[in-house]
Amino acid sequence: MKGPSQAHRRIPPSACDVGILNFLVPAVGGAKLNIERVEWMLETIPIGLASEVPLGASKIFESDGRRVAVFNLDGQFHAIDNTCPHRGASLAVGHLSGTIVSCPLHGWEFDVITGDCTSHAGNPVERFEVHVEAGELRIEIPPAVEPPPVKDDGVHRYLIRYGALGWVAWFGSIETVECRHKDRVVVNTSRGLELGEVLSSPLDGRRPLSVNAEKPTGEVLRRASDDDLAQVKLMSAEPPGLLDACEQLLAAHDPTVDVVDFEFLFDGETVVLYFLGEQLPELETIGEQLSKQFHFEVRFFPLVEPPPQAGGCGSGGCGSGGCGSGHE
């Protein structure tokens, strides 16, 4: 595959482009400007071979730091950003029906031709023009836009390790939370309350008190008290019989799914089962059956997915219900 530096090529504008330019350029001295020919610079990037995406199939390609899902609909190739805007699942492994792909995690639906989200309007994914040249797939990359200068949002940031899988992410708080390296803290993610370990805090003096370099994954609520830590200790054991019951239900539905770990969330009411395999709709039904039987909320979480994002003031916000920091 060629590198990005070899990816530039000139594409002449269509008649339509020239028409638009004639309309946009103001007349000078009453005379209409006549644009005979305009050289239009677009960048296309080679991402792989067309033969890698058979009819009716899809594939993820990685190029120039982007993950792109390419779909082959009746011999026509369509490309969209591979990352679901809901919680980041991979759209290329979703179910394709006609021009609609359903996200494998929670079922949001996207039109692979337009990138529009047809189930949750206003949440499109980026789409890319695809060209096939000598059997090679190339996508058009829009010109880079300079990001606006970053304003300090006043959120204090902490690097926290959390979850049974040891995810590491930036969390935020509006008020300073008195915690330092190695302290345990209670944090809020979209899964609920969780216990985390501080790797870096503004009080450690390694970073300025408030920086915008990373959007917080969730909110730091407080340093864990002795009672918090005692509660977590009580919850470290497997609820008796849960994994056996889960295995039996899975064997009846889908023997290819393998539960490899479990975790009690800090709320004491939610058990997360981490699994390898495909996120099938049946897992939701099995989760409901286990929840009824064991009186916990039982959720499945695929090991390949990125860490959960914050709820509260929105994905990527500081995680609070109304932090006033201006997060969208």
Ligand code: FES
């Ligand atoms: S619908 Fe795609 S991650 Fe939830």
